[in-house]
Amino acid sequence: MKRDSDGREQRAKIAPTISQVAKISGVSRATVSRAFTRPGMLSEETVRRVKAVADKLGYVPNQVARALSTGRHGNVALIVSDVANPFFPPLIRAAQLHADRAGLCVFLGNSDEDPAREELLLGRFIGQVEGLVLASSRLDEAQIRIYAARRPLVLINRDIEGITRVLIDTAPGVAAAIAHLAELGHRHIAYVSGPTTSWSNQQRRNAVRKEAAKRGLKVIAIPARPPSYDTGRLAAAPIVASGVTAAIAFDDLVAQGLLAGLAALDVDVPRSFSVVGCDDVLGETTYPQLTTVSARCADAGDVAVGLLLSQMSGGASGEIRHKLNSHLVVRASTGPAPAKRKSR
Amino acid sequence: MKRDSDGREQRAKIAPTISQVAKISGVSRATVSRAFTRPGMLSEETVRRVKAVADKLGYVPNQVARALSTGRHGNVALIVSDVANPFFPPLIRAAQLHADRAGLCVFLGNSDEDPAREELLLGRFIGQVEGLVLASSRLDEAQIRIYAARRPLVLINRDIEGITRVLIDTAPGVAAAIAHLAELGHRHIAYVSGPTTSWSNQQRRNAVRKEAAKRGLKVIAIPARPPSYDTGRLAAAPIVASGVTAAIAFDDLVAQGLLAGLAALDVDVPRSFSVVGCDDVLGETTYPQLTTVSARCADAGDVAVGLLLSQMSGGASGEIRHKLNSHLVVRASTGPAPAKRKSR
DNA sequence: GGATGTAATGCAATCGGTTGCATGTCAAGC
DNA sequence: GCTTGACATGCAACCGATTGCATTACATCC
Numbered sequence: 001m002k003r004d005s006d007g008r009e010q011r012a013k014i015a016p017t018i019s020q021v022a023k024i025s026g027v028s029r030a031t032v033s034r035a036f037t038r039p040g041m042l043s044e045e046t047v048r049r050v051k052a053v054a055d056k057l058g059y060v061p062n063q064v065a066r067a068l069s070t071g072r073h074g075n076v077a078l079i080v081s082d083v084a085n086p087f088f089p090p091l092i093r094a095a096q097l098h099a100d101r102a103g104l105c106v107f108l109g110n111s112d113e114d115p116a117r118e119e120l121l122l123g124r125f126i127g128q129v130e131g132l133v134l135a136s137s138r139l140d141e142a143q144i145r146i147y148a149a150r151r152p153l154v155l156i157n158r159d160i161e162g163i164t165r166v167l168i169d170t171a172p173g174v175a176a177a178i179a180h181l182a183e184l185g186h187r188h189i190a191y192v193s194g195p196t197t198s199w200s201n202q203q204r205r206n207a208v209r210k211e212a213a214k215r216g217l218k219v220i221a222i223p224a225r226p227p228s229y230d231t232g233r234l235a236a237a238p239i240v241a242s243g244v245t246a247a248i249a250f251d252d253l254v255a256q257g258l259l260a261g262l263a264a265l266d267v268d269v270p271r272s273f274s275v276v277g278c279d280d281v282l283g284e285t286t287y288p289q290l291t292t293v294s295a296r297c298a299d300a301g302d303v304a305v306g307l308l309l310s311q312m313s314g315g316a317s318g319e320i321r322h323k324l325n326s327h328l329v330v331r332a333s334t335g336p337a338p339a340k341r342k343s344r
Numbered sequence: 345m346k347r348d349s350d351g352r353e354q355r356a357k358i359a360p361t362i363s364q365v366a367k368i369s370g371v372s373r374a375t376v377s378r379a380f381t382r383p384g385m386l387s388e389e390t391v392r393r394v395k396a397v398a399d400k401l402g403y404v405p406n407q408v409a410r411a412l413s414t415g416r417h418g419n420v421a422l423i424v425s426d427v428a429n430p431f432f433p434p435l436i437r438a439a440q441l442h443a444d445r446a447g448l449c450v451f452l453g454n455s456d457e458d459p460a461r462e463e464l465l466l467g468r469f470i471g472q473v474e475g476l477v478l479a480s481s482r483l484d485e486a487q488i489r490i491y492a493a494r495r496p497l498v499l500i501n502r503d504i505e506g507i508t509r510v511l512i513d514t515a516p517g518v519a520a521a522i523a524h525l526a527e528l529g530h531r532h533i534a535y536v537s538g539p540t541t542s543w544s545n546q547q548r549r550n551a552v553r554k555e556a557a558k559r560g561l562k563v564i565a566i567p568a569r570p571p572s573y574d575t576g577r578l579a580a581a582p583i584v585a586s587g588v589t590a591a592i593a594f595d596d597l598v599a600q601g602l603l604a605g606l607a608a609l610d611v612d613v614p615r616s617f618s619v620v621g622c623d624d625v626l627g628e629t630t631y632p633q634l635t636t637v638s639a640r641c642a643d644a645g646d647v648a649v650g651l652l653l654s655q656m657s658g659g660a661s662g663e664i665r666h667k668l669n670s671h672l673v674v675r676a677s678t679g680p681a682p683a684k685r686k687s688r
Numbered sequence: 689g690g691a692t693g694t695a696a697t698g699c700a701a702t703c704g705g706t707t708g709c710a711t712g713t714c715a716a717g718c
Numbered sequence: 719g720c721t722t723g724a725c726a727t728g729c730a731a732c733c734g735a736t737t738g739c740a741t742t743a744c745a746t747c748c
Contacts, residue, residue, distance in 0.1 A: 015471075015494070017704055028728050033706055043726060063471040064417060065704035067408045068733050075451075075472075083437045089428040096427070096454045100461075105468050107419075108452035110440045117444075124449050127359075127407040128419075150359075229629050256629055263631060285573050285600055287607060287631035361734060372698045377736060387696060409734035412703050 016057040025053040036061055067128070076308060077125040078301075079109035079118060081136045086253060086281045087297055091135060091156070095301030102309055104130075113226075115139050122147055131308045134158065135300075136198070152311035154304045157199050164311060164320045166304045170200065170278060173293030173326030174207035177248055177276045180291075180328055182215045185337035186246040186274065190220050190239050192258060194227040194250030201250055204278060208248060220244065224254045232257020236265055245337045246274035252282040255290055259333065270335030280329060289331035299324055360401040369397040380405055411472070420652060421469040422645075423453035423462060425480045430597060430625040431641055435479060435500070439645030446653055448474075457570065459483050466491055475652045478502065479644075480542065496655035498648045501544050508655060508664045510648045514544065514622060517637030517670030518551035521592055521620045524635075524672060526559045529681035530590040530618065534564050534583050536602060538571040538594030545594055548622060552592060564588065568598045576601020580609055589681045590618035596626040599634055603677065614679030624673060633675035640668055 022029045027050060034041050035050040042050075053059075067073035078095050080088045092108065099106050107125050111118035115138045122139075125132065126147065135156040137144060147153055148163050155165040181189055191208045194201040205221070212219040222238055224231035232254035239247055240262070249255035255277030259269060267273050269288055277292035284290075303322055366373045371394060378385050379394040386394075397403075411417035422439050424432045436452065443450045451469050455462035459482045466483075469476065470491065479500040481488060491497055492507050499509040525533055535552045538545040549565070556563040566582055568575035576598035583591055584606070593599035599621030603613060611617050613632055621636035628634075647666055 019704080029705075030707075030729080031727060033704095034727090037706075041726075046726080060467065060471065062412075062704050063468075064408055064411045065733090066706075068406075068412050068704080068735085069706045071733080073408060073472075074468075083440070084433040086430070086433075089430075089433055092452070093427045093454055096452065097456075100465075103468075105451055105465075105472070106453075107449050108436070108440065109450075110437055112441075121444070123404075124418075124447075127404065128417075128449070260629070260631065260633075285604070287604065289604075363734080373735080374699075374737075375697060377734095378697090381736075385696075390696080406734055409703090410736075412705085412734080413736045415703080 015062070016054075016059040018059070018061070021050065021054050021057060021059050024057070025050045033061075073128055073130060074103060075105045075107060075129045076131045076133065076305070077107040077109060077121075077129045078133045079111055079121055079125075079135065079137070081111050081113050081118075081138060083108070083110045087251065087279050088135065090281065090298040091301035093301070094298040095133060095305045098302050098305040098309075102305075111138060113138055115143075119143065126150060131312045133301075133304045133308055135304075136200075138197075152308055154308045154311070156300050156304050159199055159321075162319050164307050164322075166300050166307065166322045166324065168200070168295045168297065168300055168326065169323040170204055170293050170295055170326045171207040173295065173328050174204050174248070174278070175211040176328035177291075177293055178208060178211040178215065178217065180330065180334065181246045181248075181274060181276070182217055184246075184274065184334065186217070186244075187337070188218045188220075188242075188244040188246075190222050190242060190244045190247040192224045192232065192235050192239070192247055192249040192254050193221050194254070195225060204250060222247075224250060224257070227251055227254050229253050229257040229260070232259075233261035233264070236261025236267075240265055240267060240273075245272075246276070246334070248276040248278070250278060252277040252279045252286075252290060252292055255292065255333075256282055256286050259286055259288070259290070270333055272338045274334040274337075276328075276334060283329070284331070286333070288333050291331045291334040292329055293326050294329045295326045296324055359406070360398075360403040361406070362403070365394065365398050365401060365403050368401070369394045377405075417472055417474060418447060419449045419451060419473045420475045420477065420649070421451040421453060421465075421473045422477045423455055423465055423469075423479065423481070425455050425457050425462075425482060427452070427454045431595065431623050432479065434625065434642040435645035437645070438642040439477060439649045442646050442649040442653075446649075455482060457482055459487075463487065470494060475656045477645075477648045477652055479648075480544070482541070496652055498652045498655070500644050500648050501542075503543055503665075506663050508651050508666075510644050510651065510666045510668065512544070512639045512641065512644055512670065513667045514548055514637050514639055514670045515551040517639065517672050518548050518592070518622070519555040520672035521635070521637055522552060522555040522559065522561065524674065524678065525590045525592075525618060525620070526561055528590075528618065528678060530561065530588075531681070532562045532564075532586075532588040532590075534566050534586060534588045534591040536568045536576065536579050536583070536591055536593040536598050537565050538598070539569060548594060566591075568594060568601070571595055571598050573597050573601040573604070576603075577605035577608070580605025580611075584609055584611060584617075589616075590620070590678070592620040592622070594622060596621040596623045596630075596634060596636055599636065599677075600626055600630050603630055603632070603634070614677055616682045618678040618681075620672075620678060627673065628675070630677070632677050635675045635678040636673055637670050638673045639670045643668055 018029050018032050022032045032050050035047045039047045096106050109121035118139055131152040133154050137158050141160055222235050224235045227250050236258055255275055262269055277290045280292045280294035362373050362376050366376045376394050379391050383391045440450050453465035462483055475496040477498050481502050485504055566579050568579045571594050580602055599619055602619055606613055621634045624636045624638035
């Protein structure tokens with residue numbers, strides 16, 4: 001009745017249903033269902049026959065109906081703070097690949113760094129997914145806990161106790177970067193910082209401070225907020241003015257901007273100034289090629305989905321705090337400290 | 345029964361259903377349903393009471409159940425050939441934003457340039473979406489038509505008659521680029537080409553040929569396949585060897601690689617060689633900053649979703665072929681042709 | 689006062705699957 | 719030959735909504 005009156009599938013030849021397949025193959029709907037979900041329960045002959053009919057009709061089980069009945073919809077959601085930030089695409093790609101292999105569909109949400117928007121998305125997704133991955137979530141802890149109670153949930157780069165999370169631990173790489181600069185003779189360096197509320201930024205800043213202190217380097221902080229190519233470029237002037245000989249940036253994007261800003265000021269990199277990035281997402285494509293802390297951000301997506309899966313299948317009840325390692329990749333943007341600080 | 349035995353919502357407090365709300369507010373399920381979908385049909389008093397109860401219980405209508413009944417799930421799918429290609433993220437972002445505003449959830453698929461994978465994704469999505477957007481689809485025409493018959497479908501950068509499509513028309517921009525090079529005195533140029541099957545590539549190559557012929561320039565084609573930073577870089581050697589003084593690349597990524605390759609060969613850009621990109625996705629972040637054909641790829645995502653929406657709501661029965669304009673953006677990678685072709 | 693209309697609500701079928709349990713069949717075991 | 723059990727299949731309830739139609743309760747109009 002309503003079926004006839006509404007416009008559903010208007011322009012489509014109606015998708016074949018389980019009933020049609022059942023009728024044609026002369027078995028019950030239950031049998032057709034089982035032919036797809038538990039073929040072992042049926043005789044080989046029956047399975048073959050049913051599948052043949054299904055094939056001919058082009059029948060595919062309706063996911064929505066299945067989900068209603070089983071509560072398993074085969075969907076997961078991935079919410080990122082900014083699709084267009086080069087940090088995310090590789091992560092998204094890896095996450096998707098992993099989900100694909102598990103037969104899951106991925107909803108992608110873009111919060112645009114806005115908690116309200118993030119929550120809106122979450123509300124829309126939660127009813128039709130089996131699990132959630134939140135990358136660089138801007139939500140406050142309480143909110144996150146609420147969602148985590150409703151569905152398996154994995155965080156990326158957010159450290160909340162009791163919730164499974166994947167953390168890209170850039171500290172070792174950053175420390176290596178400082179060591180590298182120290183060995184090259186740099187004594188004064190700048191940290192070009194990112195969002196104060198960002199876990200990653202806090203972590204990086206601390207690593208810089210700690211390692212610098214250990215090696216007796218002086219470090220100043222110059223903000224680039226929000227972290228972007230432009231704010232990085234603008235940071236060049238104050239950095240040069242401060243008299244440091246090297247800078248380590250919050251991320252590659254900022255580093256790239258910084259590179260451009262330095263070029264504009266006629267500062268030669270790496271001859272008279274060294275730059276280190278973070279994340280290794282731009283890596284070889286900058287000029288000069290960027291020395292950076294490689295953070296395997298793609299792995300983060302992959303691992304997060306992996307953890308989500310195991311959580312979804314009931315395993316892994318305990319909390320997991322997965323750390324991903326980092327290391328320094330030396331390319332062409334770092335070099336020995338200039339003999340005298342000023343080229344005079 | 346099965347409800348009790350399977351693990352559905354294990355860790356969650358079970359989401360309240362329409363029945364619970366109905367019972368508590370002392371009305372039928374139908375009434376609760378209507379309180380949400382057609383409140384005008386009910387007395388104000390009833391609506392208020394039901395909503396109050398729903399609120400208290402934290403009831404939200406189950407999308408999946410609703411979809412089964414109405415055939416409207418509020419989801420659309422967007423399939424791209426490579427999330428990590430910088431061309432796509434802005435497009436994805438714009439598409440998502442538009443869908444968001446319309447209250448739709450977006451499935452993202454990554455075909456990885458593989459038709460088989462693309463089809464697999466399509467199969468998974470089709471049952472749970474109301475519409476599809478295929479960006480740079482690698483599927484053959486027949487396949488696409490099949491899906492287009494089942495659901496509203498919009499193509500981006502694929503020109504199939506009878507199917508709504510958004511085409512980024514780079515021809516004017518490419519022509520302008522050739523004109524620009526001609527005015528700078530270049531007489532021999534190279535086109536660094538992309539995938540032969542790509543609509544964009546065909547279109548760009550033709551535009552180059554046509555405009556070059558008009559202005560009496562000689563143009564050779566050098567492939568960069570698949571189009572990437574690396575293949576662009578590798579194209580530098582043959583290009584220099586060929587003796588041309590300028591190159592226009594299939595896309596910005598290739599152009600960026602080319603820039604790097606030229607730098608490695610000690611060819612000074614723009615003094616002794618000029619490079620033009622396409623898409624304007626890297627634009628200011630290359631060194632030197634790239635002269636490129638700006639293609640407003642973000643708009644493509646936005647427009648595509650817009651067209652999809654109107655198609656979904658039954659409008660727009662006729663075929664639509666939406667062209668997006670392009671123009672040349674001159675930055676720092678192009679300059680006058682060197683006085684003599686060889687620097688001697 | 690009875691016919692008529694309208695507004696508010698309930699009944700029950702339906703969407704397309706899944707699954708616990710019942711049923712039927714057939715072969716092996718005693 | 720009858721019990722027993724394994725195997726294959728069917729029956730029918732159920733998931734959580736939506737919606738066509740029936741029903742009820744009033745108010746209105748002659």
